[in-house]
Amino acid sequence: MEGDLFSGFSNGTQVDGKVMQTFQKSFVQVQDILDQNRLLINEINQNHESKIPDNLTRNVGLIKELNNNIRRVVDLYADLSSSFSRSMETSSEGESSGILKSNGKSSQKRIRSG
Numbered sequence: 001m002e003g004d005l006f007s008g009f010s011n012g013t014q015v016d017g018k019v020m021q022t023f024q025k026s027f028v029q030v031q032d033i034l035d036q037n038r039l040l041i042n043e044i045n046q047n048h049e050s051k052i053p054d055n056l057t058r059n060v061g062l063i064k065e066l067n068n069n070i071r072r073v074v075d076l077y078a079d080l081s082s083s084f085s086r087s088m089e090t091s092s093e094g095e096s097s098g099i100l101k102s103n104g105k106s107s108q109k110r111i112r113s114g
Helices: 017-050 053-097
Strands: none
Touching: 017 053
């Protein structure tokens, strides 16, 4: 599925492979953090249900870690959004000012006068 992540995404617009790698890397980071959060939440729930004072005290640190992870996910998504916007702007500039080669790079076409 990871290989298909962006397969239908570009609607004919060429997207630089480096941009795609950056997106994929960020999504993998987000998924890793979300997986870690799931484990943290399970441990927090178990500690809460146990009602053992030491476990409840441990939850304070676990909840702080969970909050930090959520902040990291928000930051990653914000960076992804900015990168995506920049890549789409660059792509549309390439389409309007030149020809988009099959490798996604734009090539200026010189128009001779007279």
